[in-house]
Amino acid sequence: MTLVLKEVTKRFQEHTAVDRLSLEIPEKEMFGFLGGNGAGKTTTFRMILGLLDSTEGEISWNGESIDYDKSHLIGYLPEERGLYPKLTVKEQLVYLGKLRGMKKHAILTELEYWLERFKVPEYMTKKVEELSKGNQQKIQFISAVIHKPELLILDEPFSGLDPVNVEMMKEAVIDLKDQGTSIVFSSHQMHHVEQLCENLCILQKGSPVVHGALKDIKRSFGKKNLIIHGDIDFSFLKDFQGVTSYQKGAQGCKLQIDNEQVFQDILSAIQGKGFIRKFDLEEPSLNDIFIAKVGASYE
Ligand SMILES: Nc1ncnc2c1ncn2[C@@H]1O[C@H](COP(=O)(O)OP(=O)(O)OP(=O)(O)O)[C@@H](O)[C@H]1O
Numbered sequence: 001m002t003l004v005l006k007e008v009t010k011r012f013q014e015h016t017a018v019d020r021l022s023l024e025i026p027e028k029e030m031f032g033f034l035g036g037n038g039a040g041k042t043t044t045f046r047m048i049l050g051l052l053d054s055t056e057g058e059i060s061w062n063g064e065s066i067d068y069d070k071s072h073l074i075g076y077l078p079e080e081r082g083l084y085p086k087l088t089v090k091e092q093l094v095y096l097g098k099l100r101g102m103k104k105h106a107i108l109t110e111l112e113y114w115l116e117r118f119k120v121p122e123y124m125t126k127k128v129e130e131l132s133k134g135n136q137q138k139i140q141f142i143s144a145v146i147h148k149p150e151l152l153i154l155d156e157p158f159s160g161l162d163p164v165n166v167e168m169m170k171e172a173v174i175d176l177k178d179q180g181t182s183i184v185f186s187s188h189q190m191h192h193v194e195q196l197c198e199n200l201c202i203l204q205k206g207s208p209v210v211h212g213a214l215k216d217i218k219r220s221f222g223k224k225n226l227i228i229h230g231d232i233d234f235s236f237l238k239d240f241q242g243v244t245s246y247q248k249g250a251q252g253c254k255l256q257i258d259n260e261q262v263f264q265d266i267l268s269a270i271q272g273k274g275f276i277r278k279f280d281l282e283e284p285s286l287n288d289i290f291i292a293k294v295g296a297s298y299e
Helices: 041-048 091-099 104-117 123-127 133-145 163-178 188-198 212-223 234-240 260-270 286-298
Strands: 003-012 017-027 028-035 055-063 074-076 151-155 181-187 199-204 207-213 224-230 244-250 254-259 274-282
Touching: 003 041, 017 041, 017 055, 017 181, 017 207, 028 041, 028 163, 028 188, 041 181, 041 286, 091 123, 091 133, 104 123, 104 133, 133 151, 133 163, 133 254, 163 181, 163 188, 181 188, 181 234, 188 286, 199 212, 199 286, 207 212, 207 234, 207 286, 212 286, 224 234, 224 260, 234 244, 234 254, 234 260, 254 260
Parallel strands: 028 181, 028 199, 074 151, 151 181
Antiparallel strands: 003 017, 003 055, 199 207, 224 254, 224 274, 244 254
16 A cells, blocks of 8 residues: 655646655655645645646556545545534534544444543543644544544644643554554654654655655765763854854754764864863754755755
8 A cells, every 4th residue: 555646746827836746655654744834745735635636747546546435545634723613522523434434333433442542531522612722633633533544644743732642642643654554744843753754755845855764864964963061162163164053052052063073173172171061973853954955945
């Protein structure tokens, strides 16, 4: 069960929102689909969902065109809330589950399971408008997965959730992936993507500026972070050869450096200047890579 996008393009009059995008997302995969505002993510989702026709290219599921009559195939958690405020959670999910071709008893069994899992069984009979933003997000998530879709598109699934609920939903998402669901995961919160996705792409003006396995992307980025804590004025490192960025922190500084030789040079340069509590070389974060790649093409 693999989602394949082949040279997919979407033009709105003169504007190209998605530009010859090719992707492959197999089952049991959580693929990070990233990009700055207006990069073309939602337009891509709408084409996968059949809500928009592509101008060119092909989208297939398991080697065939997506059959939109199979309403149970895809689950979508959009960034915007789309629940009916006046309905109870039960009425809401029974309605949405039936649209997905489910029988009422199957919907209620699944709904009970998810409300228990999210530790809110009492919400069954509450109106959506009575729930907090974060708890509405849980219900919206349940509505995206209640029919056990084979392909799940999650757009900012953790928005509005407190850290405890983020962890709870992350576990749920990982379980769905392990059970075989292909998941497209989109977020502007890079640390979540870094934790959940092995493969990803970063879209810029409709086409990928970065695409592949996260560990390869990090390796090929080259630059690393150097974290230094100590009782020294580190500001001279701003202009140090091989330092590409300098961030002052409460306990010292965070530098982006070109390579490990720069690490050695800085170590020699600060020796004897004062007390050093921390001197750590770290892989670049996905956030660093995103800013470098997306920022670079804005410049
Ligand atoms: N119906 C439309 N008509 C004309 N232009 C559109 C339409 N829908 C989207 N666009 C344009 O296509 C581009 C991509 O938009 P899209 O909503 O896909 O971006 P996005 O990556 O989802 O952004 P964000 O992270 O801000 O939600 C934007 O420049 C947007 O203005």
